[in-house]
Amino acid sequence: MADERHRLADRVYRWLLRLFPQEFRGDFGEQMTDDFNDQRADAVAEGGMALARLWWRTLRGFAWLAPGEHLQILLRDASYGLRLMRRHSLATTAAIVTIALGIGANTAMFTVIKAILLDLPYKDPERLVAILTDSPKGYSAAVTLPQLDTWNHTTALEGLFGYWSMSPVVTGAGEARRVRCECASAPIFTVLGGAPLTGRTFTAQEDTEQAESVVVLHERFWTQVLNRDPNAVGRSLTLDGTPSTVIGIMPATFVGPRGRDVTDAWLPLTDCLRRFRAEKRTLMFVNAYGRLRPGESPRVVEAQLSAAMEAGAERSSSARVHLQPLTEQLVGDIRTLLLALFAASVFVLLIACANVASLLLGRADTRRRELAIRVAIGCSRAGIVRQLLTESLVFAMLGGAVGLLFAHWTLQLLVPSMPGWIPGLNRITLDTPVLAGFLVISLTTGLVFGVLPAWSASQVRPGTVLKDSVLGRRPARKRLRAVIVIAEVTLSVALLAGAALLLKTFLHLRPDNPGFDPARKLVMLINLPRGRYPDATGWRTFIDSLRQRISSEPAVESVEATSIVPLSGNINQATVQEDAAVAPMTVDAPIVTPGYVDAMRIRILRGRALSTRDERGAPEVALVNETLARRLWPTADPVGRSLSVELFGGTSSAVIVGVVADVRSSGNKLGARPELYVAFAQHPSSIMRVIVTTYEPADRMAPILKRHVAAIDPALPVGDAEPLTALVAGSVATWRFAAMLLGAFAGIALILAALGLFAVVGCWVAERTSEIGVRMALGASRARVLRLFMVSAGSLTIVGLLAGIALAALTTRFLSEWLVDTTPLDRSAFAGAGMVMIATALTASYLAARRATTIDPIIALRSE
Amino acid sequence: MASDARDPQRYLPLTPALFHVLLSLADGEKHGYAIIKEIEERTGGTVRLSTGTLYGIIKRLLQDGWIRDSVFGSTDRRRAYRLTAFGRKVAQAEADRLRELVRAADRTTLYPTAAKG
Numbered sequence: 015m016a017d018e019r020h021r022l023a024d025r026v027y028r029w030l031l032r033l034f035p036q037e038f039r040g041d042f043g044e045q046m047t048d049d050f051n052d053q054r055a056d057a058v059a060e061g062g063m064a065l066a067r068l069w070w071r072t073l074r075g076f077a078w079l080a081p082g083e084h085l086q087i088l089l090r091d092a093s094y095g096l097r098l099m100r101r102h103s104l105a106t107t108a109a110i111v112t113i114a115l116g117i118g119a120n121t122a123m124f125t126v127i128k129a130i131l132l133d134l135p136y137k138d139p140e141r142l143v144a145i146l147t148d149s150p151k152g153y154s155a156a157v158t159l160p161q162l163d164t165w166n167h168t169t170a171l172e173g174l175f176g177y178w179s180m181s182p183v184v185t186g187a188g189e190a191r192r193v194r195c196e197c198a199s200a201p202i203f204t205v206l207g208g209a210p211l212t213g214r215t216f217t218a219q220e221d222t223e224q225a226e227s228v229v230v231l232h233e234r235f236w237t238q239v240l241n242r243d244p245n246a247v248g249r250s251l252t253l254d255g256t257p258s259t260v261i262g263i264m265p266a267t268f269v270g271p272r273g274r275d276v277t278d279a280w281l282p283l284t285d286c287l288r289r290f291r292a293e294k295r296t297l298m299f300v301n302a303y304g305r306l307r308p309g310e311s312p313r314v315v316e317a318q319l320s321a322a323m324e325a326g327a328e329r330s331s332s333a334r335v336h337l338q339p340l341t342e343q344l345v346g347d348i349r350t351l352l353l354a355l356f357a358a359s360v361f362v363l364l365i366a367c368a369n370v371a372s373l374l375l376g377r378a379d380t381r382r383r384e385l386a387i388r389v390a391i392g393c394s395r396a397g398i399v400r401q402l403l404t405e406s407l408v409f410a411m412l413g414g415a416v417g418l419l420f421a422h423w424t425l426q427l428l429v430p431s432m433p434g435w436i437p438g439l440n441r442i443t444l445d446t447p448v449l450a451g452f453l454v455i456s457l458t459t460g461l462v463f464g465v466l467p468a469w470s471a472s473q474v475r476p477g478t479v480l481k482d483s484v485l486g487r488r489p490a491r492k493r494l495r496a497v498i499v500i501a502e503v504t505l506s507v508a509l510l511a512g513a514a515l516l517l518k519t520f521l522h523l524r525p526d527n528p529g530f531d532p533a534r535k536l537v538m539l540i541n542l543p544r545g546r547y548p549d550a551t552g553w554r555t556f557i558d559s560l561r562q563r564i565s566s567e568p569a570v571e572s573v574e575a576t577s578i579v580p581l582s583g584n585i586n587q588a589t590v591q592e593d594a595a596v597a598p599m600t601v602d603a604p605i606v607t608p609g610y611v612d613a614m615r616i617r618i619l620r621g622r623a624l625s626t627r628d629e630r631g632a633p634e635v636a637l638v639n640e641t642l643a644r645r646l647w648p649t650a651d652p653v654g655r656s657l658s659v660e661l662f663g664g665t666s667s668a669v670i671v672g673v674v675a676d677v678r679s680s681g682n683k684l685g686a687r688p689e690l691y692v693a694f695a696q697h698p699s700s701i702m703r704v705i706v707t708t709y710e711p712a713d714r715m716a717p718i719l720k721r722h723v724a725a726i727d728p729a730l731p732v733g734d735a736e737p738l739t740a741l742v743a744g745s746v747a748t749w750r751f752a753a754m755l756l757g758a759f760a761g762i763a764l765i766l767a768a769l770g771l772f773a774v775v776g777c778w779v780a781e782r783t784s785e786i787g788v789r790m791a792l793g794a795s796r797a798r799v800l801r802l803f804m805v806s807a808g809s810l811t812i813v814g815l816l817a818g819i820a821l822a823a824l825t826t827r828f829l830s831e832w833l834v835d836t837t838p839l840d841r842s843a844f845a846g847a848g849m850v851m852i853a854t855a856l857t858a859s860y861l862a863a864r865r866a867t868t869i870d871p872i873i874a875l876r877s878e
Numbered sequence: 879m880a881s882d883a884r885d886p887q888r889y890l891p892l893t894p895a896l897f898h899v900l901l902s903l904a905d906g907e908k909h910g911y912a913i914i915k916e917i918e919e920r921t922g923g924t925v926r927l928s929t930g931t932l933y934g935i936i937k938r939l940l941q942d943g944w945i946r947d948s949v950f951g952s953t954d955r956r957r958a959y960r961l962t963a964f965g966r967k968v969a970q971a972e973a974d975r976l977r978e979l980v981r982a983a984d985r986t987t988l989y990p991t992a993a994k995g
Contacts, residue, residue: 046929053911053929071928075927078930079934080930
C-alpha cells in the first residue's frame with residue numbers, strides 16, 4: 015500500500031517536472047526526484063499535515079521557477095538569433111521588409127474590416143432589423159404611416175420606430191444654415207441604444223400632433239454651432255421658421271439607422287411630417303426599423319406583423335412583412351468585397367511567409383554544420399526546433415513592428431480613398447483589439463514560415479553533414495524550395511486574376527462616359543422652404559429668375575435645372591400606366607428645364623427634346639429613356655403615345671414626344687433605370703438642382719452663384735456648387751478603391767514571387783557552378799546553359815500558373831457581386847493575369863540564370 | 879579559481895534562501911536532500927526549501943561558479959556540491975554585511991535598554 019503510494023507520488027512528481035525546460039530536467043531531474051522522495055518519506059514519518067504542506071511547497075516552487083527557466087532559454091535563443099541577423103544584414107533586411115509588407119497589408123485590412131463589419135455603433139446590432147414590405151413588385155423599404163401604426167399596436171418587436179430625414183434651415187443660432195435632421199418616432203433612442211449626453215430624448219407624448227415642437231441635438235452641432243453652450247438645453251432654435259425647444263444632446267457616438275455619422279439633430283416624426291405639410295397622412299412613406307426580442311426568430315415576427323397588417327383597416331394589397339437585418343442593410347453590399355480584399359491580403363502574407371521560409375531554408379543549409387555540431391554534442395532535436403522557431407518568431411516580431419508602421423501608412427492612404435457611402439469609415443483606427451489581432455497575425459506568421467525550415471533543419475544527421483562539409487558537398491533541399499515557389503506563383507496568379515477582373519469592370523464602367531457629359535458643369539441644390547414658397551408659382555418664378563440672372567454671367571454657357579442629377583442618388587418617382595389594363599410601373603421622373611437634355615449632351619434617339627413651348631397650359635409632354643421605352647413598348651415606336659402619369663399625388667396624361675439614350679444611375683452596378691423626363695413648367699418642384707455649364711472652375715464660380723441666389727432671396731441658404739465630374743468619379747469610387755487595392759496586393763505578390771523565383775534559380779546556379787564549368791569546358795554554349803535553367807524555372811512557373819488559374823476559378827466568384835458586364839471566369843482577365851505572371855517569371859529567372867553564363871570554366875573547376 | 883578577480887560585494891545582498899544554501903555547504907560538500915535537511919534543522923523548521931527552489935538556486939550557483947560538482951561525494955544518481963573559493967568569499971561578504979547591520983542596530987536604541995543583557 016505504502017509502496018503503491020510511493021510509486022504514484024514519484025510518477026506525479028516526474029510528470030510535474032515536465033513543466034521545466036528539457037535542459038533543466040536533464041541536468042537536475044533525477045536528483046530532484048530522489049530528493050523529493052526523501053522529503054516525502056520524512057513528511058510521512060512526521061504525519062499530520064506535513065505531506066500536504068510539502069506538496070504545496072513543491073507546487074509553489076515549480077510555479078515560481080519553471081516559467082523563468084523557459085524565459086531564460088527563450089531570451090538566449092532570441093539573442094543568438096539577433097546576433098545572426100546582424101551578421102547577415104542584407105538577407106535580414108529583405109526578410110523583414112517582406113514580412114512587414116505581408117503583416118502591414120493584413121493588419122490594415124483587419125482594421126478596416128473590424129471597424130466596418132464588426133464595430134457597428136449600436137447595442138446588440140444583431141437584433142436590429144429594417145422592416146420592409148414584400149409585394150409582387152419586390153421588397154420595399156417604404157412603409158405607410160397606417161402600416162406603422164398597425165405594427166406599433168403589436169408586441170411582436172421589443173421596439174420599433176418610423177424614420178424619415180429632412181434638411182430644414184436653422185435660424186436663431188449664428189448664420190442661417192441647413193442642417194441634416196433625422197425624424198423618428200420616440201423609440202429610436204432605446205431601440206438603437208443611446209443615452210443623451212445631457213438633457214433627455216423625446217417621449218411618445220412629444221411625437222403627437224398636439225405636442226410642442228422639440229429637438230435633440232447631436233454633439234457635433236452643439237460643439238460647432240452652439241460652442242458647447244452649457245445652457246443649450248432649454249433654448250429655442252428656429253427650424254424652417256417654426257421654433258423648437260432643445261431638450262437634449264446626443265453624444266457623438268450615437269449614430270442613426272443609416273449608419274453614417276452625418277446627422278445634426280433629431281426631430282419627432284410627427285413634427286417633421288407636419289413641417290412637410292403632409293396633409294395626406296396616408297400618402298406619406300417612411301422607413302421602419304425595429305429591435306427583435308432576445309432569441310426571437312425573425313420569421314415568427316414577420317408572420318406576426320404580416321397578420322397584424324392583414325387584420326388592420328388599412329390593408330394593402332398582398333404585401334407581407336420582411337425583416338432585413340440592419341447589419342445586412344448597412345454593410346451587406348460591402349461585406350463580400352471587404353472579405354475578398356482581406357483574403358487577398360492573407361494571400362500576400364502567405365507569399366511573404368513562403369519567401370521568408372525559403373530564405374530561412376537557405377540559411378538553415380548554410381548553418382547545417384553548426385546545427386550538426388550542436389546535435390553531435392548533445393543538443394536535442396527539440397532544442398534545435400525551438401532555437402530556430404524562436405529565431406523566426408524574432409523575425410516575425412521585427413517584421414511585425416515595421417509592418418505596423420506600414421499598416422499605419424496604408425490606412426492613411428486607404429481610408430480617404432474609400433468610397434464615402436460606407437458607414438463607419440471614421441471608426442477605422444489601430445485600437446487595442448486590432449493590436450491584439452496584429453500580435454496574433456505576427457506570431458502565426460512566425461510559426462508559419464518558421465516551422466518548415468525548423469523541422470527540416472532538425473533532421474540533420476551529424477555524421478552525414480560533417481562528412482559532406484569535408485567533401486565540399488552541398489545539400490539539396492531543392493524540392494522543398496521549388497514547392498514554395500510554385501505556391502507563390504499560384505497565389506500571385508489568383509490575385510492577378512481578381513485584380514484583372516475588377517480592373518476590367520472599372521474600365522467598363524467608363525467613368526468618362528456615363529451617358530452624359532459632366533465636363534464643365536456645376537451642380538447647385540436649390541431647396542425652397544415651403545413656409546415662404548408655398549406653391550408652384552413661387553418655385554417657377556424663383557428658378558426662372560435665377561436662371562436668367564446666372565446666364566447673364568459672361569463665363570456661363572447655359573443654365574438648366576433638374577430634380578434628379580444622374581449618379582447622385584437623389585430620386586423623385588412617378589407611377590406610369592399606359593392603360594388601366596396594365597399594372598402601373600414606378601419610374602424615376604426627372605423634372606427638367608427644356609434645354610437640360612441638350613446641355614447634358616444626352617442623345618435624342620427619336621422624336622424631339624422638350625422645348626420652351628411645352629409650358630403650363632400647353633398639352634402635357636414627356637420623354638422616355640431607352641430602358642423605359644423597351645419596357646413599355648418593346649416593339650412599337652413610343653413617340654406619340656400617351657401615358658397616365660401620377661406625380662406628387664396628382665394624375666395627368668402626358669404625350670411622349672421623344673426617346674433619349676440611357677444615363678447611368680446610382681443604382682445597383684450603375685445600370686440605367688427606367689426614366690420619364692417631364693417639363694419643369696408643367697410639373698414644378700420646390701427642390702431642384704441647377705446645372706451651370708461654365709468654363710470657370712468651381713471655386714471661382716461657386717461664390718458668384720451664391721451671390722445670385724442671395725440677390726433673389728437673402729434668407730435662402732445654399733451650399734457650394736460642386737463639379738459634376740466629382741459626382742461621376744464618386745459613383746465609381748467603390749470599384750476604383752477595390753481595383754486599386756487588389757491591384758496593389760497583386761503587385762506586391764508578383765514582386766515577392768519574382769524574388770522567390772530569382773533566389774531559387776540563383777541557388778541552382780550556385781549549386782551547379784562546377785558542373786556548368788565542366789559542361790562549358792566540354793563546349794556547351796552559353797545559350798544552352800541558359801536554357802538549362804530557364805526550362806526548369808519555366809516548368810515551376812507553368813505548374814504554379816495552372817494551379818493559380820484553378821485557385822482563381824474557385825475564388826473569383828466572391829467578387830461576382832461587384833463585377834459589371836464580366837463574369838468571374840472571364841477569359842481575357844485570366845489570360846492577362848497569366849501573361850503578366852509568365853513575363854515576370856521569365857524576367858526574374860533570366861536575371862538569375864544569366865549568372866550561370868558568366869561562369870568561367872577554369873575558375874569553376876579550380877574551386878573544386 | 880582562487881584568483882577569481884570578481885568582487886564579491888557586487889552580488890550582495892543575497893536572498894535568504896541562497897545564503898542558507900551557501901551556509902549549508904560551508905562545512906563540507908552535500909547533496910540536495912542533505913542541504914534541505916540541514917537548513918531545516920538549522921532554522922528549527924522555519925525555512926523549508928522545495929526541490930524546485932533548491933535546484934533553481936543550484937543551477938544559478940553552478941553557472942556563476944560559486945559551487946561545483948564534487949568529484950568525490952557524488953554517486954551514480956546523486957551529485958554532491960561544494961563551495962568554490964569564490965562562493966565562500968561571497969558567503970563571507972554576506973555574513974560580514976549582515977553582522978555590520980546587526981551591530982548598527984545594536985548601536986541604536988532599537989531595543990529598550992532594560993531588555994538588553
